[in-house]
Amino acid sequence: MKKLLKPAVLSVLAVINLSSKADTLSDVQAKGSLNCGVSTGLVGFSSTDSAGKWKGLDADMCRAVAAATLGDANKVKFVPLTAKERFTALQSGEVDLLSRNTTWTVTRDASMGLNFAGVNYYDGQGFMVKKSLGVTSAKELDGATFCLQAGTTTELSLADYFRSNGMSYNSSLSDTSAQTKKGFATGRCDALTSDQSQLYALRTTLKDPSSAIVLKDVISKEPLGPVVRQGDDKWFNIVKWSLNAMIGAEELGISSKNINNNFKNPEALRLLGRSGKLHEYLGLEKEWGYNIISQVGNYAQSFDRNVGKDTALNISRGLNALWVKGGILYSPPFR
Amino acid sequence: MLSNIESRGIQTGFGFLEAESGFDIAEYLIDYSSTSTNLRVFYVGLINTLVVSAVGIVFASIIGLIVGIARLSNNWLIAKLAGGYIELFRNIPILLQILFWYNLALMVLPHPKQSFELFDSVFVNLRGIYMPKPITENGFVWVLVVLILGIVLKILLKRYYNNKKDNTGIKTNTLSYSLLLVVGLPVSVYFLLGSPLSFDYPTLKGFNFKGGMSLSPEFLSLAFALSIYTATYIAEAIRAGIESVSKGQKEAALAMGLTQKQSLKLVILPQALRVSIPPIINQYLNLTKNSSLAAAIGYSELVSVFAGTVLNQVGQAVEIILMTMAVYLTISLVISLILNIVNRQMSVKGR
Numbered sequence: 001m002k003k004l005l006k007p008a009v010l011s012v013l014a015v016i017n018l019s020s021k022a023d024t025l026s027d028v029q030a031k032g033s034l035n036c037g038v039s040t041g042l043v044g045f046s047s048t049d050s051a052g053k054w055k056g057l058d059a060d061m062c063r064a065v066a067a068a069t070l071g072d073a074n075k076v077k078f079v080p081l082t083a084k085e086r087f088t089a090l091q092s093g094e095v096d097l098l099s100r101n102t103t104w105t106v107t108r109d110a111s112m113g114l115n116f117a118g119v120n121y122y123d124g125q126g127f128m129v130k131k132s133l134g135v136t137s138a139k140e141l142d143g144a145t146f147c148l149q150a151g152t153t154t155e156l157s158l159a160d161y162f163r164s165n166g167m168s169y170n171s172s173l174s175d176t177s178a179q180t181k182k183g184f185a186t187g188r189c190d191a192l193t194s195d196q197s198q199l200y201a202l203r204t205t206l207k208d209p210s211s212a213i214v215l216k217d218v219i220s221k222e223p224l225g226p227v228v229r230q231g232d233d234k235w236f237n238i239v240k241w242s243l244n245a246m247i248g249a250e251e252l253g254i255s256s257k258n259i260n261n262n263f264k265n266p267e268a269l270r271l272l273g274r275s276g277k278l279h280e281y282l283g284l285e286k287e288w289g290y291n292i293i294s295q296v297g298n299y300a301q302s303f304d305r306n307v308g309k310d311t312a313l314n315i316s317r318g319l320n321a322l323w324v325k326g327g328i329l330y331s332p333p334f335r
Numbered sequence: 336m337l338s339n340i341e342s343r344g345i346q347t348g349f350g351f352l353e354a355e356s357g358f359d360i361a362e363y364l365i366d367y368s369s370t371s372t373n374l375r376v377f378y379v380g381l382i383n384t385l386v387v388s389a390v391g392i393v394f395a396s397i398i399g400l401i402v403g404i405a406r407l408s409n410n411w412l413i414a415k416l417a418g419g420y421i422e423l424f425r426n427i428p429i430l431l432q433i434l435f436w437y438n439l440a441l442m443v444l445p446h447p448k449q450s451f452e453l454f455d456s457v458f459v460n461l462r463g464i465y466m467p468k469p470i471t472e473n474g475f476v477w478v479l480v481v482l483i484l485g486i487v488l489k490i491l492l493k494r495y496y497n498n499k500k501d502n503t504g505i506k507t508n509t510l511s512y513s514l515l516l517v518v519g520l521p522v523s524v525y526f527l528l529g530s531p532l533s534f535d536y537p538t539l540k541g542f543n544f545k546g547g548m549s550l551s552p553e554f555l556s557l558a559f560a561l562s563i564y565t566a567t568y569i570a571e572a573i574r575a576g577i578e579s580v581s582k583g584q585k586e587a588a589l590a591m592g593l594t595q596k597q598s599l600k601l602v603i604l605p606q607a608l609r610v611s612i613p614p615i616i617n618q619y620l621n622l623t624k625n626s627s628l629a630a631a632i633g634y635s636e637l638v639s640v641f642a643g644t645v646l647n648q649v650g651q652a653v654e655i656i657l658m659t660m661a662v663y664l665t666i667s668l669v670i671s672l673i674l675n676i677v678n679r680q681m682s683v684k685g686r
Contacts, residue, residue, distance in 0.1 A: 084643050088652045091345065112650030113345035144542040145462060150633065151647030155358040159369035170462070170543065171361050172553075173633035173644075186441040187461050188552070190542045230344035 036062035037095035073295035124218035249298035380637035394562035399569025576611030
């Protein structure tokens with residue numbers, strides 16, 4: 001009943017909360033902290049380090065919004081959510097922002113009362129198998145058993161892929177990615193399927209990472225990004241432009257290290273609040289952009305320290321490089 | 336409330352039930368595929384909930400009855416063992432027990448390629464227990480008809496001889512007739528019709544066993560944990576029932592020359608059960624509700640697939656949780672209705 005109780009309480013909360021008028025920014029500023037929904041632990045995106053501090057690309061997204069709205073990147077209350085709980089938690093107002101490797105789809109955008117405020121990681125679904133199986137392609141996985149997380153797009157994409165290839169499979173569902181890893185490690189399943197970034201992250205946490213390989217096949221598009229409730233466009237804009245500020249800063253060559261330099265580029269000056277009135281339109285303090293970049297860093301800094309070259313994951317920028325460097329990351333102009 | 340939800344851009348109504356689910360379910364007893372509707376998912380989950388509850392109820396009752404009687408045994412060792420079992424399993428939260436048995440199963444069981452084998456037809460491994468699946472062919476239905484007929488005849492026969500015993504005091508051993516009617520007759524019909532039953536054996540193909548019937552480790556550990564846990568409460572109910580029967584009853588039974596076994600079966604239990612049955616049925620209710628904890632280990636029951644996966648795919652928490660709660664409410668009400676009927680039947684009728 002415990003599993004049933006939580007959604008039940010959340011949906012009651014949802015009903016109560018719906019009657020109040022939505023102004024998330026004032027709520028957050030009144031509370032003095034941002035309630036940010038993250039995963040229950042996914043290395044590189046949102047997980048706690050040995051000191052109990054949340055780290056990762058998604059955790060940084062939470063910090064960026066806190067820096068923009070409260071002036072302090074540390075004023076975040078991280079709320080760990082399983083894949084199944086996340087949307088109800090956002091709909092009900094338990095969290096102000098959902099930054100939890102969540103895939104942007106039509107259904108979620110149009111029927112669940114959610115708004116995706118952009119993409120902070122372009123991902124795709126893949127497979128991890130034991131090296132000893134000798135499998136080199138996903139096409140060889142006919143009849144295999146898969147460990148996967150319940151309530152994700154992974155479940156849907158896997159069903160689509162196997163149906164379209166006329167193959168069959170069995171599944172073993174879990175609530176968290178740590179549990180899927182356990183199933184994989186014990187041999188409950190032959191392969192683990194999830195977003196590629198997660199596979200690399202989970203692989204590093206295996207007892208013997210070299211015993212497993214991630215197949216090259218990518219069977220779906222998984223654009224992951226921060227999500228807010230519909231009906232609060234002001235808040236939607238703030239989250240959207242907090243993400244764009246990080247990407248834009250990288251484009252403009254601004255990082256936390258050189259932020260106090262004397263920039264000449266007018267767009268950089270507008271982003272940092274040294275000229276123009278962008279902050280007024282967003283309803284924020286003048287230093288919102290400065291706070292994000294000085295306290296959290298630009299996108300490249302966040303990427304490198306969480307999933308990129310400075311980490312064990314060592315994921316290459318790939319699609320997540322700037323558009324001028326062969327990727328598809330692109331920020332609309334700051335003007 | 337509805338207009339509020341709509342103004343938030345969240346879909347309302349039960350239209351989602353007709354939409355394609357798009358995901359697969361590990362275990363289902365009715366036809367299901369990822370092209371089935373969300374309503375179908377609801378039925379699949381509901382049936383799985385009922386199946387695991389029914390299995391749990393049967394085993395919990397059997398274990399509970401045995402342990403409850405054992406607890407009052409004159410044998411010190413048996414009584415203490417039963418007491419220890421009850422104290423241990425009653426005091427550990429059921430969710431922990433489910434996780435414990437599930438993780439134990441995953442640790443102990445071998446990979447499909449190194450399965451434990453029984454007679455080359457039953458295989459036990461990490462993915463579950465695989466057994467041959469009976470396939471009925473033309474004419475098998477006659478075997479079943481003869482079997483049912485045999486059972487009916489046996490009951491009539493037994494009743495006749497019981498009456499005879501009551502009236503004349505002459506005992507007749509009906510065992511040979513019973514065997515002939517219930518076993519001999521159907522078996523001979525089975526062979527006369529040319530063995531109209533074959534088996535589909537599970538075989539290792541690629542990654543997993545294919546064919547046959549299988550029980551998943553999720554189902555097994557859930558059913559096991561629920562049975563073991565609920566049995567402790569049933570055992571206590573049985574014990575309370577037996578202790579409520581006054582000592583004089585037992586002494587009188589023994590004084591009349593009944594053996595220990597006969598006094599238990601004919602004198603003690605019938606009176607004890609009258610006290611025990613209401614709390615036992617309440618435990619059945621608890622067991623059914625506790626089966627929703629299966630979501631923790633991924634068994635495909637109602638809360639896991641419907642209030643979990645479907646809810647997450649369509650995001651309509653209010654409708655889905657309402658439907659799920661209605662199911663548990665209905666099950667609870669039906670069980671308490673049964674309880675009331677049983678209670679009326681069992682209650683002491685005016686003497």
